[in-house]
Amino acid sequence: MRIIVTAPATPRELFDLWAEVHLQGLPPPALVRQVHVQAQLRRFREAAPDLFQMEEVGRSVEGRPLHVVRVGGGPRHILLWSQMHGDEPTATTALLDLFEYVRRHREHPRVARLLSALTLHAVPMLNPDGAERFQRRNAQGIDINRDALALQTPEGRTLKALRDRLQPSLGFNLHNQSWRTAVGGTGRPASISLLAPPFDASRSDNPGRVLAKKVCAVIRDALEPLAPGRIGRYDDSFEVRAFGDNLVRWGTATVLIETGPWSSPEPDEPLLRLNFVALVSALEALASGAVEHADVERYESIPLNDSKGLLHLIIRGALVYGEVGDAFLADVGVAAVQAVRSREGIPSIVLAGSIEELGDLRVHGAVEVVEGTGLTAVPLPSQGVKEGDTLPLPPRSGRELRVGLPAELMLLRPVEPAGHYRVERVIRYER
Ligand SMILES: [Zn+2]
Incomplete structure (x- = not known):
């Protein structure tokens, strides 16, 4: 049967x-x-x-x-x-x-x-x-x-x-x-x-x-x-x-x-x-x-x-340092595409992303939206950090965000002692 x-x-x-x-x-x-x-x-x-x-x-x-x-x-x-x-x-x-x-x-x-x-x-x-x-x-x-x-x-x-x-x-x-x-x-x-x-x-x-x-x-x-x-x-x-x-x-x-x-x-x-x-x-x-x-x-x-409006990730309302002037509040928009990268001959699929928009992005949607209020968004330092780490804010030359940078960021929340921050989130797309 x-x-x-x-x-x-x-x-x-x-x-x-x-x-x-x-x-x-x-x-x-x-x-x-x-x-x-x-x-x-x-x-x-x-x-x-x-x-x-x-x-x-x-x-x-x-x-x-x-x-x-x-x-x-x-x-x-x-x-x-x-x-x-x-x-x-x-x-x-x-x-x-x-x-x-x-x-x-x-x-x-x-x-x-x-x-x-x-x-x-x-x-x-x-x-x-x-x-x-x-x-x-x-x-x-x-x-x-x-x-x-x-x-x-x-x-x-x-x-x-x-x-x-x-x-x-x-x-x-x-x-x-x-x-x-x-x-x-x-x-x-x-x-x-x-x-x-x-x-x-x-x-x-x-x-x-x-x-x-x-x-x-x-x-x-x-x-x-x-x-x-x-x-x-x-x-x-x-x-x-x-x-x-x-x-x-x-x-x-x-x-x-x-x-x-x-x-x-x-x-x-x-x-x-x-x-x-x-x-x-x-x-x-x-x-x-x-x-x-x-x-x-x-x-x-x-x-x-x-067909053009969607970003891959938006951080809403984070504190951002530009190349000149004072820190300001901004949305940070990351655009990403799927790409195949080969490491030692073994292919894998990655999300390649960069910072595409900075400023008031309220008219944009995204695949993922991260609430950034109260957080500072800065580039990832080269020595690498992980979520939960506590560290001082990077020196001025390591803080600036601008359009065109690789989407490799961390979101920091101020903690004790003064001047220190906890890494709330690491955002890392492939280049
Ligand atoms: Zn097609």
Whole structure:
């Protein structure tokens, strides 16, 4: 007798289920390379050859094979691709987790329905050469997402040929967005942003775009309880060269999912969970037909992204010394990006940051906000300190903060004896 696992019924249960299906043994998303993806795809194929079909559909500039994975046998064809931009990795791992979910729970009625209603065609990591370098562009230096018309990249040509051959009714275009992106008007990080791209400059609707909007509405309603106030709507101005926009024109409506910042020191896991919930919820709604009843207004009313406003860290109202003049009260704003650094040949992902703003930052939001009232913010001394240490205020030449310095700071609170301070917080980003 086969044991049928109870399928999740709610986004929260899917969010929790992710821990069970997430593939162990993969590096963090930013360090996943095509060799990992291929090894994993081979494992799926060996474990369930009747469930997973693999086909090489092209080669990258540097000759890395591009595979499409086919899952399910339903009449509705769905195309999904990730990491068209090499440094936007989250959804590649999320797609692998989705496959593992389908493999493990294929007997469950909800998954069985998905597999009988839909055929998924997925290209995890469309830009393996860019992923190898953790860079946006492909090995030619071209942004593949501006190559939908010129088709001068083999990766872009592969995607176009796949679309033309499969004529899918819907595509999922999976990206990461800048860590500077806030949910417009709120100052909160846009952890996931959604878009049903337009196909002309006047942003007209057609049945495909309406379907994409409904899918976005389903995803919003699934994610919002898990990330309240952190779902944004991506800029919907028409980009004549982009794949999303052109796929709609060619007859395949697309849903753009952009993964953004998350406010915890370990953002990968919650962001993977959100991706997983988004994909499973959308596909289940497509399979069951529930998507037809989704309310387009639930998409239209998602607040627009504010793509530049978000800082990574703000210290509010600390005492600061500038290069001249008296100490003053200021907010200190740190901007940060994820980067891959290699130490002794071993890569790791770091947050590289610098002081980008100083002064009244009340209009800015941040991934993390630190209350600085009563504290003095000064650069970290070269000899190193730890939280809880007591020390005198550094000499004048060691106190000054200014825009452009590395984000390596300590927050000091005055203690006895006079002139001494306790280190309340050490803030250290990579350079
Ligand atoms: Zn992108």
